Every structure is written in structure tokens, then in C-alpha cells.
Amino acid sequence: MHFAVLTAVLFALTGLCAAQASRILGAGRANAWRLVIALAVLGGWAHGFGPGLRGNGLVWFLTAGGVGFGFGGWCTFQALRRVGSTLTLLVNECAAALFAMVIGWVALGAFLRPSEMVFAAMVIGGVVIGMTPGPIPGLGRGSVLAGCGFAAIGALCQAVSINLSSHAFSLAKRAGVAIQPIEAAYQRLLGGAAVALVLYAITAAARRGSPGEETETETAPFPEPLLPAPVWVTLNALCGPVLGVTCLLWAVSLVGNPGLVQTVAATATLLTVPLARRLEGARPGRRYFVGCVLALGGVAGLLLA
Numbered sequence: 001m002h003f004a005v006l007t008a009v010l011f012a013l014t015g016l017c018a019a020q021a022s023r024i025l026g027a028g029r030a031n032a033w034r035l036v037i038a039l040a041v042l043g044g045w046a047h048g049f050g051p052g053l054r055g056n057g058l059v060w061f062l063t064a065g066g067v068g069f070g071f072g073g074w075c076t077f078q079a080l081r082r083v084g085s086t087l088t089l090l091v092n093e094c095a096a097a098l099f100a101m102v103i104g105w106v107a108l109g110a111f112l113r114p115s116e117m118v119f120a121a122m123v124i125g126g127v128v129i130g131m132t133p134g135p136i137p138g139l140g141r142g143s144v145l146a147g148c149g150f151a152a153i154g155a156l157c158q159a160v161s162i163n164l165s166s167h168a169f170s171l172a173k174r175a176g177v178a179i180q181p182i183e184a185a186y187q188r189l190l191g192g193a194a195v196a197l198v199l200y201a202i203t204a205a206a207r208r209g210s211p212g213e214e215t216e217t218e219t220a221p222f223p224e225p226l227l228p229a230p231v232w233v234t235l236n237a238l239c240g241p242v243l244g245v246t247c248l249l250w251a252v253s254l255v256g257n258p259g260l261v262q263t264v265a266a267t268a269t270l271l272t273v274p275l276a277r278r279l280e281g282a283r284p285g286r287r288y289f290v291g292c293v294l295a296l297g298g299v300a301g302l303l304l305a
Contacts (some may be wrong), residue, residue: 130291
């Protein structure tokens with residue numbers, strides 16, 4: 001579970017970087033470029049020091065990446081452009097935790113102890129209490145609903161993906177084949193990059209066929225990004241697909257129910273607040289600190305359990 005905590009820190013950073021990059025380049029282009037950079041880094045490691053594309057779980061990791069990184073990542077970027085990192089991560093991470101626990105229970109038989117349910121509920125409840133925003137100035141109801149809808153779809157894809165990855169690790173263990181999390185992250189990324197690049201090509205062709213469509217999309221009225229697009233994209237790739245997902249898979253390979261890993265990772269929404277205040281003008285209220293205390297108590301309970 002310690003790797004899940006580290007995942008939360010990295011995901012908080014990648015959510016902020018992704019929001020900045022998507023506002024400069026557009027959602028599809030920013031998502032595609034971050035996957036290309038991550039693919040180069042992980043591919044160099046996997047083929048230089050690991051098995052590359054070998055292993056019993058290859059097909060499952062590729063599928064998991066296509067569902068989570070590919071389609072799920074595209075949906076999350078669409079949400080980031082519309083409602084910013086705080087609300088996107090709130091919906092995405094909390095819903096993904098719930099979806100992942102239910103899918104792991106039903107599909108993998110990964111049952112939860114009563115104490116784990118209580119601590120997980122504390123974490124998710126703390127995140128919801130601390131991060132649920134009031135009205136967002138400058139955003140219409142349509143943009144908020146669309147952004148939250150994209151975030152929820154991305155959450156479902158993320159939950160399916162993490163359970164497919166857990167199944168792939170189980171197959172490898174039963175076959176006596178050791179696969180390292182960084183190698184699994186590379187295999188997942190291949191499937192995700194393929195789907196993401198196809199989606200980018202389709203949306204780019206649609207924009208060319210409908211001039212002005214991209215500019216008509218309502219986006220969150222946040223301050224101008226402080227750094228150029230290549231910096232945000234590179235940071236997004238390193239904190240997300242490279243380091244963040246590697247830590248996530250490391251935790252998944254060790255914990256029975258992937259939903260518990262996703263639950264701890266959901267605290268990334270609370271960790272975004274200090275940085276979001278500088279980059280997006282977000283200011284925490286009293287509920288934020290109450291939610292932090294509750295969520296931290298839940299994480300501590302899961303770590304001890």
C-alpha cells in the first residue's frame with residue numbers, strides 16, 4: 001500500500017500538468033504527445049533491461065492499456081479542458097475506486113474485509129467532503145455536466161484497466177513468470193498509445209471537416225499556463241504513465257483487491273489543492289481540511305490493516 005500512497009502523489013502532479021498541457025495544445029494532442037514520450041522512456045527500459053514484449057500477461061496488459069490509457073485517458077483529458085484538474089480528479093478517482101472494488105469483487109473474487117470497507121469509505125468520504133466544489137465561476141451547466149460525464153467514463157475505463165492488470169499479474173505468477181511493474185507499464189502503454197493515437201487522428205480529421213468546432217468548446221477560465229507546452233507534456237508523461245503507473249502496478253501486484261489501491265490513489269485530489277491554488281486560482285475552504293483528516297485516517301487504517 002505504500003506504493004499506492006506514492007502513486008497518489010504522482011497522480012496529483014500529473015493531473016495538474018495534464019490540465020495545463022491540454023489548455024495549450026488541446027485535449028487530444030496533449031494526450032497523444034504524453035503517451036509518445038512515455039512510450040520512448042518505458043520502451044527503452046523494457047527492451048534494454050527487461051523482456052520487452054514477452055510474458056504470459058502480454059495480451060491482458062495491452063488490453064488494459066487500450067481501455068485505461070487509451071479511451072479512458074482521452075475521456076479524462078476532455079474533462080480536464082472543461083472543468084479543470086480538481087473537479088476532474090474528484091469524479092475520476094473516487095468513481096474509479098468504487099468501480100474497481102466492485103469489479104474486483106465480482107470478476108476476480110477479491111473480497112474485502114469489513115475493516116477494509118470502513119477505511120475505504122473514510123478515504124472516499126474524505127475526498128468527497130474536502131473536494132466537492134461549489135459553483136465554478138465562468139462555467140455553464142452544460143460544460144460542468146459534460147466534464148463530469150467524461151470524467152465518469154474515464155473512471156470506469158480506469159477501473160476495468162486496473163482489474164485487467166491484476167488478472168495479468170495473477171496469470172504470470174501461476175505460470176512462474178516474473179514480470180516487473182515497469183515492464184507491465186510499458187506493455188500497458190503500448191495498447192494505450194495505439195488507441196489514443198487513433199482517437200487523436202479521428203478527432204483531428206473531424207475538426208478539419210468542421211472548422212471552428214474546437215474554438216467553440218467552452219473551457220475553464222483559468223490563468224494562462226506558466227510554462228511552455230513541451231515542459232508540461234514531459235512532466236505529465238513522467239509523473240503519469242512512467243512513474244505513476246509503475247507505482248500503481250507495483251501496488252496492484254501486491255494487494256488482493258485493486259480497488260483498495262485505487263482508493264488510496266484517489267487522495268491525489270486532495271494533494272492537488274496546494275499546487276492548484278498557484279496554477280488555477282483554487283482556494284480550499286474549511287471542508288477541505290475536514291476531508292483531509294478523514295481521508296488520512298482511512299489511508300492510515302488501510303496501511304495498518
